[in-house]
Amino acid sequence: MVDWQVTATTIYCDDVDDEVTVIVQRDGSARCVGFAKYDKPDKDIAGLMKQKSRQLKKQLECIGPECHRVVDYRDQLLAEEAKQAKPVDSA
Numbered sequence: 001m002v003d004w005q006v007t008a009t010t011i012y013c014d015d016v017d018d019e020v021t022v023i024v025q026r027d028g029s030a031r032c033v034g035f036a037k038y039d040k041p042d043k044d045i046a047g048l049m050k051q052k053s054r055q056l057k058k059q060l061e062c063i064g065p066e067c068h069r070v071v072d073y074r075d076q077l078l079a080e081e082a083k084q085a086k087p088v089d090s091a
Helices: 033-038 043-056 068-085
Strands: 005-011 018-025 030-032
Touching: 005 068, 018 033, 018 068, 030 033, 030 068, 033 043
Parallel strands: none
Antiparallel strands: 005 018, 018 030
């Protein structure tokens, strides 16, 4: 069995054009640290996102806690844990 309590990774999120940290707990709960910054951005962050949106010619917007990047990373970790937890057949 894998022995971990929490893990985190930094990924690039093209929805907000920035790097964000994804945190996964052993119980399977996951969150993106960028959600707090980009979901309801303050005036400075909103202005920066608007400027970047114009430059990239696409709307930048955080899609929330069920973002596929967060879910994919969590699922990948839990699948790796399940794979390592399976007993190895000895033939």
